[in-house]
Amino acid sequence: MEPRLLKVKKTEADSFSVNRFVYNGNFPGLWHYHSEYELTLIVKSSGTRFVGDHIDRYNENDLIFIGKNLAHTWKSDNPGENSNVCCEALVIHFREDFLGNGFFTVPELQTVEKFLRVSARGFKISGKTQAEVIALMYEIVHKTGINKLITLLEILSLLADSQDLTLLSSDGYGQYINENENDRLNKVHAYIMNNFKSQIRLTDAADIAHMSPTAFSRYFKQRMQKSFSQFVIELKIGYACKLLMQHQFSILQICYECGFQNVSNFNKLFKKFTEISPKQFQLKHKSLRHQASLYQA
Missing domain, CATH: 2.60.120.280 (Regulatory protein AraC)
Known part of the structure; x- marks a missing residue:
């Protein structure tokens, strides 16, 4: 954004x-x-x-x-x-x-x-x-x-x-600052931050930016070096990691809390971005936490 x-x-x-x-x-x-x-x-x-x-x-x-x-x-x-x-x-x-x-x-x-x-x-x-x-x-x-x-x-x-x-940021990332567009694009950013746990849509973000979906998709990717959908998915996966580390919810509950439509899709995307499944991530974190407690003891 x-x-x-x-x-x-x-x-x-x-x-x-x-x-x-x-x-x-x-x-x-x-x-x-x-x-x-x-x-x-x-x-x-x-x-x-x-x-x-x-x-x-x-x-x-x-x-x-x-x-x-x-x-x-x-x-x-x-x-x-x-x-x-x-x-x-x-x-x-x-x-x-x-x-x-x-x-x-x-x-x-x-x-x-x-x-x-x-x-x-x-x-x-x-x-x-x-x-x-x-x-x-x-x-x-x-x-x-x-x-x-x-x-x-x-x-x-x-x-x-x-x-x-x-x-952190990729080597190809660059900013193209246009002060006249700050207000409307900050509204788009706010929309993404406030709605990423639901079924967020590119068309809604494009409407907020007063652009066509095609133009907005191209504009977003040019500036973020990733597609709108990838940006939203990474946000969902990051939130899922937080919930998995809390060990308070089932994987099914976390799947729907993060806005994924089914567990199969959640598992597939989670593994794509983290290289391990949600269950493996949870077990790995649990093991690391146990090792840390032994070290502190």
């Missing part, structure tokens, strides 16, 4: 921003982009993460680096009737020239410059690097002046030298 351009706010006293965002119920879920680089730590929340044309589940301690002008959003799981549920994220934003033009081109920062360039596709950060960066993010909140700046550079150094990075 066409993302909305957002302006990142910071104080006049700072060259970059460090913010703690807390929301009651859900994250705003706005599909957006900006000229700043972004490092986001999910402190509290679970749901579906969108980075470019990549869709995946996220949970607490999810750590993501977003390149400049790369569209992204986090769609929280519905908190249901529990109004006390909150979502929290710790976010760092900085511009490429926040320390002056050409700062990252000096020889000593060659690896950082390369990291920032490749981050146009977005990175998921895991392993030892994840733990180290999270610790520094909690520290930077309480720092000021040069110590705050040094901590950010330390974070960038860790990321630039890390082997614990996974690229």
Whole structure:
């Protein structure tokens, strides 16, 4: 979908921003982009993460680096009737020239410059690097002046030298920004997010975008590097994974809750996107959870 351009706010006293965002119920879920680089730590929340044309589940301690002008959003799981549920994220934003033009081109920062360039596709950060960066993010909140700046550079150094990075968006993904179309396409995005658990239809999305189904299908695929139907199916599969990990519902119940018409089709599509069946996924997660409990004990 066409993302909305957002302006990142910071104080006049700072060259970059460090913010703690807390929301009651859900994250705003706005599909957006900006000229700043972004490092986001999910402190509290679970749901579906969108980075470019990549869709995946996220949970607490999810750590993501977003390149400049790369569209992204986090769609929280519905908190249901529990109004006390909150979502929290710790976010760092900085511009490429926040320390002056050409700062990252000096020889000593060659690896950082390369990291920032490749981050146009977005990175998921895991392993030892994840733990180290999270610790520094909690520290930077309480720092000021040069110590705050040094901590950010330390974070960038860790990321630039890390082997614990996974690229998210595809290499061919690109944005074609048209500000005049933002409002109507954000409505289409909202329609998909709010109705993916039902029998969502391309014709309805096309009507919202005021386009013919054929034109809308071509337009969507050009910008997302995947068809409308694939986008919706990946969203359904991600939600199914969440329900399977809860071990509270049968596969039949999950099938219909995610908007699939029959179990056979659900099993086929689930295996296509995850390479294992829903039952195998559930058993694998149960085994991993058991191993984790033994390790903690």
